[in-house]
Amino acid sequence: MRRRTLLLSMSAAAAGGLAVKAGQASAAERTVLSSVKNSTLVARTVTPYVPQAGQSPGAVRTVARHNFSFARDGRALPTEVWYPVGPGPYPVVLFSHGLHAQPDDYAELLAGWALAGFVVAAPRYPHTATGTSRFNAYDLVNQPEDASEVLTQIVARNTSGSGPLRGRLDTARLAAAGHSGGGITTAGLFSAHRDQRLKAGILVSGTDFLGTPFTGPPAAMLMVHGRQDTSVRYDAARTVYEAIPWSRAMLSVTEGGHQISGAPLTTVSAAFLRWSLYGGRPGLEAAAAQGSVATLDNELAAAALSAGSTS
Known part of the structure; x- marks a missing residue:
């Protein structure tokens, strides 16, 4: 494990906060937000994730955006896609917004990831996005299935239709x-x-889902917190991090609150995505060495070493 000092700029935006009223929500529904204060997950040892070796696409100068109208079981999921202007093929990142937020x-x-060579698909969820007529924070319980459906629809565009993603x-x-x-x-x-299609995940100011342990084949995970x-306590996120059973890394921002943004976050996360999807050297420490004050826990090295490279 390695730690390094770095700086992440903090956004003043209020989007994505988790302060909500319980209202008439059932105990089962409230469970999806119970872990913002304390997570019940148990620490687990790391099983190395070994990326599929390949040549990652390079950065591009221009990105474009396209809107798709997806849905799942009557749940409208309009999705904004940022994509590199180039021949590809490019890997795909599914991004989920916070409460009272939008893509x-x-x-x-998201544009930064696209410039780095990733197609980014960001759905607007029907009951947690800003401006929705029927806001319900506990609808988070339905969003993982929404996200999987959006990913399925995006992947299908690679071989169907004549849209901008075909063959790219x-x-x-x-991820x-x-x-x-x-x-x-x-x-x-x-x-x-x-x-199980996912090879990597990034949780920014996040916590666990319904207290359910991570499962399935190994994947690479990055947490930024x-x-x-005060919305999702750091101690809860730290518990989640230690419960990730695969190759993992965590950026802990010393003076950081719930909102995290800026170039360091973009470059660190892009380096993580590039390694987790294509292999080579993780490169997080080099990407993170932009000023101060935060720490980097890096437990990706074991997988990198088992794949024959160094961290």
Whole structure:
């Protein structure tokens, strides 16, 4: 394990907070938010994840955006896709927004990933997005299945229709990421609703999903969390991190709150995605060495070494 000092700039935006009223929600529904204070997951030893070796696509100068109208069982899932302007094929990252948020709130991060050579699909969830007429924080319980359906629809566009994604996707290299409630959604994709197509996950200011342990084949996981987060306590996130049973890393922002953004986050997460989907050297420490003050826990090295490379 290695630690290094770095700086992550903090956004002043309020989107994605988890302060909600219980209202008439059942105990079962409230469970999806119970782990924002304390997670019940148990620490587990690391089983190395070994990436599928390949040549990752390079950075591009231009990205484009396209909107898709997806749905699952009557749940509308309009999805914004940022994609590199180039021949590809490019890996896919499914991104989930936080409560009272929307994909555009994360445009800087998502466009940054697209510039780095990733297709990013960001659905707008029907009952947790900003401006929805029927907001319900506990609808998070349905979002992992929504996310998997969106991923299925995006992958299908590689071989169907005449849209901008046709023939440009590397459908064997898929990842998921999310912030706040979207981080909980992402955790669900690696636990209660495991999507075995996913090779990597990123939880920004997130926690576990329904207290369900991570399961399925090994995957690489990155957590990013502010030590001063009052929406999802750092101690809860730390418990989740230690319960990840596969190759893992965690950026702990010393003065960070619930909102985290800026170039360091983009470059660190892009380096993580590039390694987890294509192998080589993880490179997180080099990407993270932009100023101060945070720590990097890096337990990706074991997998890198088992694959014949160094961290």
